[in-house]
Amino acid sequence: MTNEATQIDRLSRRTVVKAGAVTLGALGLFTPAVAARPLPPESRTVDAPSGFGVELLNGHATFPDTVTAKFRMQYEGGNGSLVSNLMYDASSVVVAKVTWAPEGTSGWHTHPGPVIVSVAEGELVVVNERDCIPRTYTAGQAFIDPGQGNVHIASNPSPTEGAVAYATFLGVPVGAPATVWVPPVDC
Numbered sequence: 001m002t003n004e005a006t007q008i009d010r011l012s013r014r015t016v017v018k019a020g021a022v023t024l025g026a027l028g029l030f031t032p033a034v035a036a037r038p039l040p041p042e043s044r045t046v047d048a049p050s051g052f053g054v055e056l057l058n059g060h061a062t063f064p065d066t067v068t069a070k071f072r073m074q075y076e077g078g079n080g081s082l083v084s085n086l087m088y089d090a091s092s093v094v095v096a097k098v099t100w101a102p103e104g105t106s107g108w109h110t111h112p113g114p115v116i117v118s119v120a121e122g123e124l125v126v127v128n129e130r131d132c133i134p135r136t137y138t139a140g141q142a143f144i145d146p147g148q149g150n151v152h153i154a155s156n157p158s159p160t161e162g163a164v165a166y167a168t169f170l171g172v173p174v175g176a177p178a179t180v181w182v183p184p185v186d187c
Contacts, residue, residue, distance in 0.1 A: 046181040051104025051156070055097040057166075060174050063091040069170055071114050071144050077133050084114040084146030093170055094178045100124070100156035100163040109181045111147035113171025118142040122163030128152045132187035147171070151182055 073082045100106070100122070108129075123138040129151040136157075137143050145152060147170075156163040169178040 045183055047107035047109070047153075047184045048181070049105060049107040051101030052106050053099045054179075055099070056094070057097055058093075058095040060172065061093050061095075062174075063093075065091070067091040069114060071146060073144055073146060075128075075131075075133070075135060077135070078131055082130070082146050082150070084144070084148055084150070092172050092174055093168060094172050096167050096169070096178070098165045098167050100154070102159050102161060103156060104163070105155040106153055107181050108151055108153045108184050109179050110149055110151050111145060111169055111179055112173060112176060113147045113169065115145040115147055115170070115178075116142065116168045117145060118166045120164045120166060122156060122158060122161050124154050124163055124165065125157050126152055126154045127187055129185045129187065132185075151185060153185070 069085070071084045073084070075082065098106075098117075117137075119137045119139050119141050121139050123136055125134045125136050126143065126145075127134050135143075172178045
């Protein structure tokens with residue numbers, strides 16, 4: 001166990017790190033979360049995934065320590081950074097294997113907290129509602145979805161090959177779903 005003060009973004013935070021919590025514990029910073037915008041009544045029909053499957057590898061595990069997380073993403077081709085903060089409790093974690101059939105899609109959705117995604121096979125095209133820019137991630141690459149109202153879709157562009165990713169969902173309240181489908185977005 002280490003108990004050290006870290007300097008991140010000009011703020012000093014004391015982190016207590018135990019085996020298995022090294023990465024998350026070192027990210028303890030605080031900023032308000034972004035809320036999802038309300039949907040007009042005429043567009044409340046949620047999107048449906050197609051050729052998409054999720055295998056739960058480990059449901060709602062909790063750290064015995066208090067864990068907060070902050071991620072700042074600067075997407076290529078984007079204009080500004082995107083910040084995801086779990087300022088109170090990031091310690092409920094769900095881990096899943098996610099698969100896409102050829103030309104499969106997750107449907108438009110969001111997550112309660114950030115999601116760390118590692119692409120294991122094939123490629124994925126991810127589009128965030130905020131800028132509608134398609135971003136491609138291939139096997140051996142990873143990305144972070146900020147969650148907390150970030151509406152997006154992930155699709156497999158291949159007409160012949162499947163795609164596989166492993167996702168670690170942070171800050172999912174116990175008993176709540178890790179993914180929430182929303183109405184389709186016009187990008």
